[in-house]
Amino acid sequence: QSALTQPASVSGSPGQSITISCTGTSSDVGSYYLVSWYQQHPGKAPKLMIYEVTKRPSGVSNRFSGSKSGNTASLKISGLQAEDEADYYCCSYAGSTTFDVFGTGTKVTVL
Amino acid sequence: EVQLLESGGGLVQPGGSLRLSCADSGFTFSNYAMSWVRQAPGKGLEWVSAISASGVNTYYADSVKGRFTISRDNSKNTLYLQMNSLRAEDTAVYYCAKDLYGGSSGAGFDYWGQGTLVTVSS
Numbered sequence A: 001q002s003a004l005t006q007p008a009s010v011s012g013s014p015g016q017s018i019t020i021s022c023t024g025t026s027s028d029v030g031s032y033y034l035v036s037w038y039q040q041h042p043g044k045a046p047k048l049m050i051y052e053v054t055k056r057p058s059g060v061s062n063r064f065s066g067s068k069s070g071n072t073a074s075l076k077i078s079g080l081q082a083e084d085e086a087d088y089y090c091c092s093y094a095g096s097t098t099f100d101v102f103g104t105g106t107k108v109t110v111l
Numbered sequence B: 001e002v003q004l005l006e007s008g009g010g011l012v013q014p015g016g017s018l019r020l021s022c023a024d025s026g027f028t029f030s031n032y033a034m035s036w037v038r039q040a041p042g043k044g045l046e047w048v049s050a051i052s053a054s055g056v057n058t059y060y061a062d063s064v065k066g067r068f069t070i071s072r073d074n075s076k077n078t079l080y081l082q083m084n085s086l087r088a089e090d091t092a093v094y095y096c097a098k099d100l101y102g103g104s105s106g107a108g109f110d111y112w113g114q115g116t117l118v119t120v121s122s
Helices: none
Strands: A008-011 A018-023 A036-041 A047-050 A064-069 A073-078 A088-093 A099-100 A105-110 B003-007 B009-010 B019-026 B035-040 B045-051 B058-060 B067-072 B078-083 B092-099 B110-111 B115-119
Touching: A008 A018, A018 A088, A036 A064, A036 B003, A047 A064, A047 B092, A047 B110, A088 B045, A099 B045, A099 B092, B019 B035, B019 B092, B019 B110, B019 B115, B035 B110, B045 B067, B045 B092, B058 B067, B058 B110, B078 B092
Parallel strands: A008 A105, B009 B115
Antiparallel strands: A018 A073, A036 A047, A036 A088, A064 A073, A088 A099, A088 A105, B003 B019, B019 B078, B035 B045, B035 B092, B045 B058, B067 B078, B092 B110, B092 B115
């Protein structure tokens, strides 16, 4: 159950777009359309931003979008805003034995 | 309004036991799978365990298998995590999280509790 690999940090200026990658294997990201993304501000519980690779929960800004290609999923944040500064985690279903595995996490900084 | 409220965290010695609870409201608890996710101080999220809506199916991370037991009481809308043989590396904030769907979907977690801190130290 190795963690999915994410870049440790990504930064961008307000209004810019950034993309966070999440690399797994053919046993998790590559096999299922069950990748979710979470935003976590310091001291707070995680918040669901994307589920099933591309779907946005009600209330989440359409500036957030998800995609997947092969063993790598991605989260794109468009029109970066100061409030987007947070840690972001991907998560993938990995089968009935392993169940879920999270990514290593990415700190997003708004310059 | 959906609310998940964890309790039971605290300081415990290595080798000791602790039982976490998560009292849930605002949704039909018995219709959804539930999970425990933990976060060590300054570290990332780690999925720990999941249980199906009915409670029949349970799942564990290798790091806790054989030591932790997840259970639920659908009549009390409460999720539990019994933690035995605790180690220093189990020190973390433990979150309960509601699955998007019933059964054991693994699709993601749409609601989270505020977390309860477990510290394993002598």
